Amino acid sequence: MNGAEILIDVLINEGVDTVFGYPGGSVIPIFDVLYRTDTIRFILTRHEQGATHAADGYARATGKVGVCIVTSGPGATNTITGIATAKMDSVPIIVISGQVAAGNIGTDAFQETDMVGLTRSICKHNYLVKNVEELPRILKEAFFIARTGRPGPVAVDIPVNVSNSILANYQYPKDVSLPGYKPVTNGNQKQIEKLARAINEAKRPLLYTGGGIISASASQELLALLDKTNIPIVVTLMGLGAIPADYPTFLGMPGMHGTMAANLALTECDLLIGIGVRFDDRITGKAEHFATQATVAHIDIDPAEISKVIKAHIPVVGDAKKILRELIDKVKPRPRDDWNSRTQSWKDQFPMTYNQANESSILPQYVIDRLNVLAPDNSIIVTDVGQHQMWAAHFYRHRRPRAFLSSGGLGTMGFGLPAALGAAIGCPGQTVITISGDGSIQMNIQELATCAINDISVKVIILNNSYLGMVRQWQELFWDRRYSHTCLKRVSTCPPVCPGPNANCPSDYIPDFVKIAKANHIPGLRATKPSEVDAVLKEGLNQPGPVVMEFIVKSIENVFPMIPPGKPISAIIPGRPA
């Protein structure tokens, strides 16, 4: 077998059913093998960034490793944003890039880039395959590293001559030998007991859970702990869906755009139990003001996360699922008490609301809220990045894990559509809806063609506010409304200084998203009034295949509450001043 055949054999061995990618000179040998393989479905995206996000979306939705294959040079560099996105959110993907022949490396050969050097700081691990003999071992390790411990992307750079070289006695290794890589999954007994004691003694305990619960598939265990203890809980953007949004002690998402209840609970708790979270600055704000009254416990599979940002008094390193199982038996049942009432009262006092009745234009929150009624229960929501992402987080009623996919750590605009495409392929039979903004959607809009051609049924919702809304919101609140280059309607005849939407604004939005849909042979629907929202959603969701649904929404709506960047939770802005 040659290297290319070995690669495809490994993919089949590892249970890979779909590969996303884009061909080029240095991977023709691999594509030649794909040509004669019917066990693997290959999806030709229209951009390598799309392929990487698609593999990522596939992985987030299924829990399996996502794979993409691209060529050297520009093909490889186009995957950088996708790899960094997956790294920040701990998503297991394998990015295989072609490379110039080993003998030409270092000569600035045609389409040579130092992929290992470029990706070193943005992947969990990477390899340059020097010869075909080491290819089986490297691929085995790549899959093992991507999916075990704290998952993450692995990049494998394969020179074209390695793909072409024959390996006489090829056998896919059964085991890996990585003396430096042994993720700890069992929690330390003493630490678990210490944590259980702390929970039993706490007056104001608070659970703070995140993406780690999703990757550990620990939702059931978390719910069991909640049912037994009634501890109030806040869930990060990455953890949404781990528990149903209507769970009684759920206080919402904490952080910069978190709910009042979640943020107030963080300030007042006396025991903070972080599980599979990384104390991101979107949540802690200024670290010295964060959870100042609390003993901090932290369960995480990655020892480097412990005390990285906030000192953990009770660290427990290991797999959240295993640790939760042990913890449940060790904690005492805890009835609802004053602390529960107090947190509940915040929930009642500061609900996440919007008031469509008072508005002539569509409110973005309303569109998302209608999905709770009109979208099937098995829907997977994939967001882009911006205000619409925050509204989707708050107003969509999350029901189950792996059904809310969002680029949290890198905040990659353009993630939504290709990731949704990957999720749709990984989860046939489920309705995949991407909620995007008019800015984000344009960053990978070429993937509409991929959906159309392959009949990948992604329901694309564009909440068109004609602004880079999230940035405009910052400009409004912290930069005295100097809307510098955040208006996507702005044309050369606009006045140099523009205070915001007014009667002289151009009437047309460029591009016309409905026409773009149609140019891709995809139905394009548009709602401009609140009364049209349901009809468009119904029509879009009820027909088979991909659809684009554009909603012209109020252009200067803001995401509230908001904690100004770098400020303590007490500086929270509950809503727009009247």
Next chain:
Amino acid sequence: MIEKHTIIVTVTNRVGILARITGLLAQRGYNIESAIAAPTEDPDIYKIILVVMETDENIEQITKQLNKLIDTIKVIDISHRDNYIVREYIILKVGITPRTRAEVLDLIRVFEARLIDLATDHLIVELTGHVRKIDRFIELLKPFGIKEFVRSGEFAMTEYN
């Protein structure tokens, strides 16, 4: 408090490992005083000996991040341990005049350094020893006019098994 830390990283001998380690420190904004990649008795294992100036909290993060690298087998910060032998090597060129020559040679003798080359206006000397000894040697030679030196960075090994 910012202090000097000597960290021994035991790694699998894989292509680019030194770049991975130094890259990691640079990426996270830590300064490296010296780094040595040294082969060991096992051809598959290398030891990378790093000297960094950082606070204790940062050192904790650095050691955890270094541990996280797939090719890292072990990371030890030996700064607060006394069961380690630490050595450094230096080659140094110092100016001499007929008047100062004897004095410089005297110092070399006292430090048990080795004379490598002797010319009319300068001499070259080598010295192995504890880092503090090397520092002191440099300090005492400074008034005579040091023209050039290279230090190896720290080497270290545990006394026990």
